[in-house]
Amino acid sequence: MEAIIPSFNSYIEKTIIENWDQDALTDYKGATLQFHDVARKIEKLHILFENSGVQKGDKIALCGRNSSHWAVAFMATLTYGAVAVPILHEFNAEQIHNIVNHSESKLLFVGDVISTVINADEMPNLEGIIYIPDYSLTLSRTEKLTYAREHLNEIFGRRFPKYFRQEHVRYHLDSPEELALINYTSGTTGFSKGVMLPYRALWGNVQFCLDRLGNHIPVGSNVLSILPMAHMYGMAIEFIFPFCHGCHLFYLTRLPSPAIIAQAFADVRPSIIISVPLVIEKIIRKRVFPKIQNNAVRLMLNMPVISKKVKAKICEQVYEAFGGRAYEVIVGGAALNQEVEAFLKSIDFPITVGYGTTECAPLITYSDYHDFEPGSCGTAVDRMEVKILSNDPQNELGEIVTRGTNVMLGYYKNEEATRQVLDDDGWYHTGDMGIMNDDGHVFIKGRIKNMLLGANGQNIYPEEIEDKLNSMPMVSDGIIVQREDKLVALIHPDFDAVKEMGFSDEELHDIMEQNRNNLNATLPAYSKIQSFQIQQEDFARTPKKSIKRYLYK
Numbered sequence: 001m002e003a004i005i006p007s008f009n010s011y012i013e014k015t016i017i018e019n020w021d022q023d024a025l026t027d028y029k030g031a032t033l034q035f036h037d038v039a040r041k042i043e044k045l046h047i048l049f050e051n052s053g054v055q056k057g058d059k060i061a062l063c064g065r066n067s068s069h070w071a072v073a074f075m076a077t078l079t080y081g082a083v084a085v086p087i088l089h090e091f092n093a094e095q096i097h098n099i100v101n102h103s104e105s106k107l108l109f110v111g112d113v114i115s116t117v118i119n120a121d122e123m124p125n126l127e128g129i130i131y132i133p134d135y136s137l138t139l140s141r142t143e144k145l146t147y148a149r150e151h152l153n154e155i156f157g158r159r160f161p162k163y164f165r166q167e168h169v170r171y172h173l174d175s176p177e178e179l180a181l182i183n184y185t186s187g188t189t190g191f192s193k194g195v196m197l198p199y200r201a202l203w204g205n206v207q208f209c210l211d212r213l214g215n216h217i218p219v220g221s222n223v224l225s226i227l228p229m230a231h232m233y234g235m236a237i238e239f240i241f242p243f244c245h246g247c248h249l250f251y252l253t254r255l256p257s258p259a260i261i262a263q264a265f266a267d268v269r270p271s272i273i274i275s276v277p278l279v280i281e282k283i284i285r286k287r288v289f290p291k292i293q294n295n296a297v298r299l300m301l302n303m304p305v306i307s308k309k310v311k312a313k314i315c316e317q318v319y320e321a322f323g324g325r326a327y328e329v330i331v332g333g334a335a336l337n338q339e340v341e342a343f344l345k346s347i348d349f350p351i352t353v354g355y356g357t358t359e360c361a362p363l364i365t366y367s368d369y370h371d372f373e374p375g376s377c378g379t380a381v382d383r384m385e386v387k388i389l390s391n392d393p394q395n396e397l398g399e400i401v402t403r404g405t406n407v408m409l410g411y412y413k414n415e416e417a418t419r420q421v422l423d424d425d426g427w428y429h430t431g432d433m434g435i436m437n438d439d440g441h442v443f444i445k446g447r448i449k450n451m452l453l454g455a456n457g458q459n460i461y462p463e464e465i466e467d468k469l470n471s472m473p474m475v476s477d478g479i480i481v482q483r484e485d486k487l488v489a490l491i492h493p494d495f496d497a498v499k500e501m502g503f504s505d506e507e508l509h510d511i512m513e514q515n516r517n518n519l520n521a522t523l524p525a526y527s528k529i530q531s532f533q534i535q536q537e538d539f540a541r542t543p544k545k546s547i548k549r550y551l552y553k
Contacts (some may be wrong), residue, residue, distance in 0.1 A: 008199040009079050009171040011244045014249040017166045023248040033068050035050040039169050045076035047155050051148035056081035059103045063087035064111020064132045066229050073109045081172035084181040086230035088543045097122040099184050176200035183358050194404045194412035201361035204405035208381050209241035216327040219246040232362040233332050265323040268308035273326045276333040278545045281340050288318050315347040316529050325390050328369045333544045339471035355375045360406040379440040393436045400434045401427040452482045454526035472515040486530040492538050537544035
């Protein structure tokens, strides 16, 4: 295996040297770093690590919103040979303390918001806390670290007396099985698991993107970063790949609302869009559907002679809403709502859906939009095998399992949990249920752990019912839960639309009751919805924006 996989860090080295004077990282509406600025900052952090006693293999945690400085700190950690521990900034203080302690991190980089919520006393083994916006020390527990930070520019000047140039960029030579990072899963059920990802898994994902997307995306083109970089999907596909390809990344450093994202698409005009379904669905429902759901447009769409022209026009408008330059829109993290998917497919919009898990850093399946099949999440990516554990994978549901270059080493300090998902032959058991058609397209039907049992032992996958529910009038989002042996829909209405239409509570209730009847007309007897409850507040969500179901059981 070793022979075919080059050093992952050599890709970072190469892109910095080749794109030295190009723009690399921009905080949206803020400062821009060119590739040589990134290299210089990485070098200074290496000096800080070296002089404060950080050894190769030591853990360095990072927790903060996306920003250029977050990206630099992450790359500095890997290129030094330390192990990165990215922590989602949505986690609460206790979760952050847990992860820092469990991972045995030596240093912690924190963003502006996080620095005010954490308590250093709860993390007794940390040697220092570094403030991401300016790399100042907010805590130092060793004299070496304090000295190194105070004399950083001086040491840098002594080391590079003339000036810092391309030939000075030399990074840690990693090997495929070496641990690169530990990523803690969303941790919705109790204490989360630390996924140990080796360099080969990062390389497998980046090489796949360079091979499959690289020739469609011009070097130097723009990419907008929306997903949290501490999450593997955002990190691999929206950060590491475009950086290694020489793109210019823009970070939405504040919490992105659909309005801000829409504005950023127009300003940045990204060459590819990586997203979760929620963002795409909101833009389509709020900005596109209102324009085309009038009678004139509907009438024209039903006239064979001109419908093609009308569809092309609509597609152009939708494409413009995403900045007008994207090769394609890739959705991952959850399934795309079928109504939105069918609409985008009907106008020939370049949409596609991929599938992955943190344990695969993250890619398992993906198809280019030319090969996209509605309802599917693509075919196995290069260097990964995928199979369905069922007697008839095309028709009978089975668990999706995968093995190959992208698979993790295991869970950190948790052999029991590792044994539950990694079998002796190297297959990773995803816990997702699906089928696969004859040309390898995978269709996910639900999570094993979300599965509900019908009165006569039938398997009910709530996701399939929810997909239909969420396309119904005045529904913003909903989940199906089981109370005793009855299925109940918890619905968070689209209160903006309710207010706009001036509906009373009673009218809203009638609409939802009608929705329930319409939905039940499409469902088998054992999975019909008995009642519904209105949720006034939006659901609590994971960083991937999926609903934390366990809170509503």
